[in-house]
Amino acid sequence: MQSKTIVVLGGGVGGLVVANELRRRLSRDHRITIVEKNAQHAFAPSFLWLMTGDRRPEEISRDVQQLVHKGVELLHGEARGIDLAAHRVETSAGSVTYDFLVVALGAELAPDSIPGLAESAQTFYTFDDANKLRIALRDFSRGKIAIVVTSLPFKCPAAPYEGAMLIADLFQKRGLRDKVDLHLFTPEPLPMPVAGPELGNAVRKMVEDRGITFHPLRKLTEVNPAPRTISFEGKESFAYDLLIAVPPHRSPLVVRESGLANQAGWVPVDSATLATKDESVYAIGDITAIPLPGRWKPDVPLMLPKAGVFAHAQALVVARRIADRIAGKAARDKFSGEGYCMLEAGEHLAGFASGQFLAEPSPQIKLRQIGRSWHLGKVLFEKWWLAAPGMKKGTLRLLIELGAKALRVPAIL
């Protein structure tokens, strides 16, 4: 069999899983290279616990190299150009050629795209910012906090709601809850609209039960730092003491310029195979655009949420499909659209939303009663994700699989 080179752009959730799974399936004649611009990887779901002080920075981050299996080459550099015709990627550390390319570059944040936002808002959407926000919250003892989803799409549809509930819990524990007025603004009509009105109303109730005022259909247009106000399209402005934002998201420039992206900058793929329009190139995770069946606004389709659980499942599918193609077999593995999310609610409790996002005629998602087991599941997954390959990882995997079986829920590992 002729030796092949597979290049994976991005060493985040999708990139790590696809490269490690390929290494498990292919003989050492084949080369697997990850191109990643950061030396460190941090587990994004734990940014919320970093913000509340429940985790220290070193507990939720690792050198990327530690998470990469033996035999996967890690090229530390920024991908700057993709030449589809020449099968070549230009990076800040030289150029690499490929037989198969997997684009797993994720979404980046663009706070500068809304006037006043970058200089006024805190966020828990990056590792460093979540750590800064921990200090701002520690020093805050009275006033109005505005948590604002600035625009769609954004990563992890549950995260702003979890963030708001964990902040409410933080002030409750400090005995300051009655002195802190919490407000959550979003352009969405309900929380997590892809999951349908029943689930959205249930999450809205969870938020409101914790004394957080929910403001739907608010599209942020401007932040005015001097009198500390935020303005919304066609709605009244709001005066805040502390502003926490989910900044606008966009795709990395190298993808927008690649010829693979749609007008919005995301990469359309076949929802089952993750194939792009170029037969040697797959795309997975947050960078992709996958419309959902059934749920259409008048002119804009709702898309598969940007979530690690999907990046992970898609990575496994793509690794198996590439391995089959190299072996000259028909590739059969397909992405089913199954996903889940543990929704942190404070007091070490979480809800659990799961289902088939690609189900016809529309996604079928259920929310389970909140409880401690879902929170524990999230903690176990965090430990498994950050464990270096070896015995400990195998034991954690077994625990998660047993727990998921007992609770009759899926586990994507």
Ligand SMILES: Cc1cc2nc3c(=O)[nH]c(=O)nc-3n(C[C@H](O)[C@H](O)[C@H](O)COP(=O)(O)OP(=O)(O)OC[C@H]3O[C@@H](n4cnc5c(N)ncnc54)[C@H](O)[C@@H]3O)c2cc1C
């Ligand atoms: C606060 C928060 C909480 C979350 N909670 C959950 C959760 O509970 N469950 C869940 O399923 N998802 C959650 N997510 C979402 C999840 O983290 C993402 O959906 C997931 O990381 C997407 O994986 P990805 O591989 O597509 O992108 P990423 O994991 O973002 O990886 C992209 C990688 O590409 C690298 N990169 C970017 N551009 C370049 C370039 N030009 N050259 C080289 N490297 C580059 C980046 O450094 C990064 O390492 C959360 C996200 C946040 C922010």
